[in-house]
Amino acid sequence: MTDTRGEAIRLDGTGPVYDQIRRAIRDLILDGSWPPGTTVPPEHALMEQLGASRMTVHRALVQLAGEGLINRRRRSGTTVASPPASHAMLDILSIPDEVRRLGQVYGYDILSRQDGRPSAELAERFAVRRARPVAHLSLLHRGSGQPHVLEERIIHLDTVPDARTERFATTPPGDWLLQNSLWSQAEHAISAVAAASADAALLGIAPGEPCLLVERRTWNQEAPVTAVRLLYPGARHRFVGRFGPYGAV
Amino acid sequence: MTDTRGEAIRLDGTGPVYDQIRRAIRDLILDGSWPPGTTVPPEHALMEQLGASRMTVHRALVQLAGEGLINRRRRSGTTVASPPASHAMLDILSIPDEVRRLGQVYGYDILSRQDGRPSAELAERFAVRRARPVAHLSLLHRGSGQPHVLEERIIHLDTVPDARTERFATTPPGDWLLQNSLWSQAEHAISAVAAASADAALLGIAPGEPCLLVERRTWNQEAPVTAVRLLYPGARHRFVGRFGPYGAV
DNA sequence: AGTATCCAATTGCATATGCAATTGGCAAGC
DNA sequence: GCTTGCCAATTGCATATGCAATTGGATACT
Numbered sequence: 001m002t003d004t005r006g007e008a009i010r011l012d013g014t015g016p017v018y019d020q021i022r023r024a025i026r027d028l029i030l031d032g033s034w035p036p037g038t039t040v041p042p043e044h045a046l047m048e049q050l051g052a053s054r055m056t057v058h059r060a061l062v063q064l065a066g067e068g069l070i071n072r073r074r075r076s077g078t079t080v081a082s083p084p085a086s087h088a089m090l091d092i093l094s095i096p097d098e099v100r101r102l103g104q105v106y107g108y109d110i111l112s113r114q115d116g117r118p119s120a121e122l123a124e125r126f127a128v129r130r131a132r133p134v135a136h137l138s139l140l141h142r143g144s145g146q147p148h149v150l151e152e153r154i155i156h157l158d159t160v161p162d163a164r165t166e167r168f169a170t171t172p173p174g175d176w177l178l179q180n181s182l183w184s185q186a187e188h189a190i191s192a193v194a195a196a197s198a199d200a201a202l203l204g205i206a207p208g209e210p211c212l213l214v215e216r217r218t219w220n221q222e223a224p225v226t227a228v229r230l231l232y233p234g235a236r237h238r239f240v241g242r243f244g245p246y247g248a249v
Numbered sequence: 250m251t252d253t254r255g256e257a258i259r260l261d262g263t264g265p266v267y268d269q270i271r272r273a274i275r276d277l278i279l280d281g282s283w284p285p286g287t288t289v290p291p292e293h294a295l296m297e298q299l300g301a302s303r304m305t306v307h308r309a310l311v312q313l314a315g316e317g318l319i320n321r322r323r324r325s326g327t328t329v330a331s332p333p334a335s336h337a338m339l340d341i342l343s344i345p346d347e348v349r350r351l352g353q354v355y356g357y358d359i360l361s362r363q364d365g366r367p368s369a370e371l372a373e374r375f376a377v378r379r380a381r382p383v384a385h386l387s388l389l390h391r392g393s394g395q396p397h398v399l400e401e402r403i404i405h406l407d408t409v410p411d412a413r414t415e416r417f418a419t420t421p422p423g424d425w426l427l428q429n430s431l432w433s434q435a436e437h438a439i440s441a442v443a444a445a446s447a448d449a450a451l452l453g454i455a456p457g458e459p460c461l462l463v464e465r466r467t468w469n470q471e472a473p474v475t476a477v478r479l480l481y482p483g484a485r486h487r488f489v490g491r492f493g494p495y496g497a498v
Numbered sequence: 499a500g501t502a503t504c505c506a507a508t509t510g511c512a513t514a515t516g517c518a519a520t521t522g523g524c525a526a527g528c
Numbered sequence: 529g530c531t532t533g534c535c536a537a538t539t540g541c542a543t544a545t546g547c548a549a550t551t552g553g554a555t556a557c558t
Contacts, residue, residue, distance in 0.1 A: 016511060042538060053513045058539080074520040074539045192441035192459040192483025210441040210459030210483065234441025234459065265541060291508060302543045307509080323509045323550040503556075510549075519540075528531080 009050065017052050021060035029069050029080050031221075032182050040070060040078035094175050095141045095149060095230075104143035108172050111138040111202075115164070118154065126154050126227040127217070133157045135164070137173055140202055147203045149237075153228040160225060174228065177218075183225050188216040192234065203233050210234040258299065266301050270309035278318050278329050281431055289319060289327040343424050344390045344398060344479075353392035357421050360387040360451075364413070367403065375403050375476040376466070382406045384413070386422055389451055396452045398486075402477040409474060423477065426467075432474050437465040441483065452482050459483040 009028070011020040028034045041049070046057045061078060064070045072078045099106040114136045123130045134154040141148045153173055155163045160181045168176060177183075190212060197207040205211075214230040258277070260269040277283045290298070295306045310327060313319045321327045348355040363385045372379045383403040390397045402422055404412045409430045417425060426432075439461060446456040454460075463479040 018511080044538080055514085056512060058541095059512095061539090072539065075522060075537055076520090077538065189487045190439055190461070191487035192461040192481075194459045194483075208457065210443045212439070212441040232441075234443075238438045238440035267541080293508080304544080305542060307511095308541095311510090321509065324507055324552060325550090326508065499558100501556100501558080503554100505552105505554080507552085508550085511547085513545085513547105515543085515545105517541085517543105520538085522537085523535090525534080526532085528529100 009046070011050065018056050018059040018063075021046070021050060021052065021057060022063050025060065025064060026067075026069060030182075030184060034080050036080050036082040038080040040080065042077055094178065095151070095172060096175060099141065099143040099148055102143060104148075105145075107142045107145070109140050109142075110168060111140060113137045115157065122154070126229075128154065128156075128224065128227060132224075137168070139172060141172065147233075150199055150202055150231040151228060152231075153226060155226045156224050159220065159223045173226075177226055181225055182220045183218040184220050186216055186218040188214055190214055190239065193231075195231070195233075199231055203231070205233050205235075212237055212239070214239075258295070260299065267305050267308040267312075270295070270299060270301065270306060271312050274309065274313060275316075275318060279431075279433060283329050285329050285331040287329040289329065291326055343427065344400070344421065345424060348390065348392040348397055351392060353397075354394075356391045356394070358389050358391075359417060360389060362386045364406065371403070374478075377403065377405075377473065377476060381473075386417070388421060390421070396482075399448055399451055399480040400477060401480075402475060404475045405473050408469065408472045422475075426475055430474055431469045432467040433469050435465060435467040437463060439463055442480075444480070444482075448480055452480070454482050454484075461486055 009021070009024045011017070011024055013020065025034075025040070034040070040046075040061070043054050043057050043061065046052075046061075047054045050057065061070065061072065065072050065078075069081055070078050071081045095108075096106045116133060118126070118128060118130055118134050118136065120130065122136060128134065134156055137151075137153045137155070139151040139153070141151060151172075151174070155173065155177070157164055160177065162180055163173075163177075166173075166176060166180075171179075192210055193213045194208045195203065195205055195211045199211075200207040200209060203211075211234050212232040214232070215228070216230070217227040218225045258270070258273045260266070260273055262269065274283075274289070283289070289295075289310070292303050292306050292310065295301075295310075296303045299306065310319065310321065314321050314327075318330055319327050320330045344357075345355045365382060367375070367377060367379055367383050367385065369379065371385060377383070383405055386400075386402045386404070388400040388402070390400060400421075400423070404422065404426065406413055409426065411429055412422075412426075415425060415429075420428075441459055442462045443457045444452065444454055444460050448460075449456040449458065452460075460483050461481040463481070464477070465479070466476040467474045
C-alpha cells in the first residue's frame with residue numbers, strides 16, 4: 001500500500017470548512033499528488049492537522065467517498081480509489097475491453113505514425129493549434145480477426161512527453177494513455193458518416209456504408225492531452241446508455 | 250405553492266436512519282405523491298414526526314438536495330424540485346428545445362397514428378410484447394421548415410391511459426409524455442444506418458445516406474411507458490457529451 | 499400608500515460527545 | 529506452525545447544542 005503523502009493539505013479559506021477540506025483533498029487526488037492506493041490520514045489526524053472537529057472532517061470524507069474518489073473501511077482506513085474501469089459513458093474508453101466484452105479475441109495493428117507539428121489539414125480535422133508537437137497515429141483494432149474500429153489519434157507530446165519514446169507495441173495508445181497520463185475532462189461527439197473508400201477497405205465494408213464516428217478530446221486541467229476519431233461500421237455497433245430523470249442511474 | 254402532503258412518511262427500519270428518511274422522501278417524490286413544488290415539512294417538524302434528531306433529518310435533506318430532488322432556502326423552506334430541463338444526456342429529450350437551441354423555428358406534422366395491439370413486425374421493431382395496446386405514431390419534426398428528425402413512437406396505453414384521447418395537436422408526444430407521465434428509467438442506443446428510401450424522401454436526403462438512429466425506451470418502475478426511434482440525417486447532427494474520469498462533469 | 503424596520507422561521511454550519519461495528523494484528527495457547 | 533481469541537484503531541452513526549445567515553411577513557412610521 002502506497003503511503004507517501006508529502007504534500008500538506010492547504011485550505012483556501014473560502015466557503016464552509018467541510019467543503020474546503022473536500023476540495024483540498026480532491027485536488028490532491030486529481031492532480032496526482034495522491035495516486036490511487038495512497039492511504040489518506042485517519043480522521044483524528046486530519047482533525048488535528050486542520051484544526052477542525054472530527055464530524056467536519058468526516059463530512060468531507062463521506063462526500064468524497066460518495067463521489068467515488070476514496071474508499072473507506074473501518075479499521076483499515078481510507079485510501080484513494082482507482083478511477084472506475086467502467087461507467088456507462090466510459091465503456092467506450094478501452095477498445096480492448098470493448099472487444100473482449102463481446103467475447104472476441106482482441107488484436108490491433110499500427111498502420112502509421114508520424115511525430116511533429118501538425119499539418120494544416122490535420123490541425124483542422126482535430127481542432128488543435130499548429131504550434132505544439134503531436135504524435136499522429138492510425139490504428140486498426142480487430143476482434144477475432146475481423147476489423148472492429150479504425151482509430152486515428154493525435155497525442156500532445158508536450159503534455160505527455162513519455163509518448164515520444166513509447167512504441168505502443170503491446171498496448172494500444174488509448175489504453176496506454178489511460179495508465180500513463182492524467183485527464184480531468186473529456187468531450188465526445190457521435191455522428192454518422194459514410195465510409196470513405198480507403199477507410200471502407202480497411203474495415204472490410206462497402207464505400208459509402210454508414211459508420212458511427214466517435215470524436216473524443218481529453219484535457220488535463222486546461223492542457224490538451226489527446227484527440228481521437230474512431231470509425232465504427234454502423235451495422236455492427238451501437239452505444240447504449242441508461243439514465244433517470246434526475247441523472248445517471 | 251402546492252402544499253398538500255397527505256401521505257405519512259414511513260421508515261422501513263433497514264439501514265441507517267438518515268438513509269431511511271432519504272429513501273422515504275425520495276420515494277414520495279418519485280412516485281408522484283409529492284409533485285414538484287410541494288413544500289417539504291421543515292426540519293423541526295420532520296424531527297418530531299420521525300423521532301430523529303434535527304441533524305439526522307438535516308443529513309437526509311442535504312443529500313436529497315445534492316441529488317437535485319429538492320431545493321432548500323433559508324426561511325422559505327424546502328420544496329420538491331422540478332426535474333431538470335437539461336442534462337447533457339437529456340438534451341435530446343425534447344425535440345422542440347433541441348430545434349430552438351439551434352435558433353430555428355420549430356414545427357411538426359403527425360404523419361400517421363394507429364391504436365391497438367401491435368403487429369408482429371411492430372412488436373419486433375420496438376422489442377415489446379404483443380399483448381398490450383399501444384398507440385403507434387409517426388411524426389416529422391421541422392426546424393425553420395427543413396426536416397429535422399423523423400420520429401416513430403409507440404406509447405403503452407395501459408401505462409399512460411390519457412394518451413388514448415390525446416390528439417397531440419399542439420404538443421408533440423415526446424414533450425406531452427414528459428409532462429403527463431412519470432418515468433423512472435430510460436435506455437437509449439445510438440447507431441448508424443443508411444436511410445431507407447421512404448424515410449430519405451421525408452427527410453429530404455438521398456436514399457442510403459448515413460443517419461443517426463436513436464432508439465429510446467422508458468419505464469416507470471417496471472412498466473413500459475414509451476419507445477421511440479428517431480432518425481437524424483447524419484450529416485447535420487451530432488451528439489455531444491462531457492465527462493470526467495469519475496463521472497459526469 | 500408606501501417605506502423602513504424588526505422579528506421569527508428556517509436552513510447552514512460547526513462542535514462535542516458517545517457508542518456501535520468492523521477488522522488488522524498481536525498474543526496466547528495448542 | 530497453526531489457530532483462537534482479544535485489543536485497539538478506525539470509521540459509521542446518532543444526538544444535543546449553539547450560533548450564523550437568510551428572508552417572508554408583520555409592524556410601525558411617514
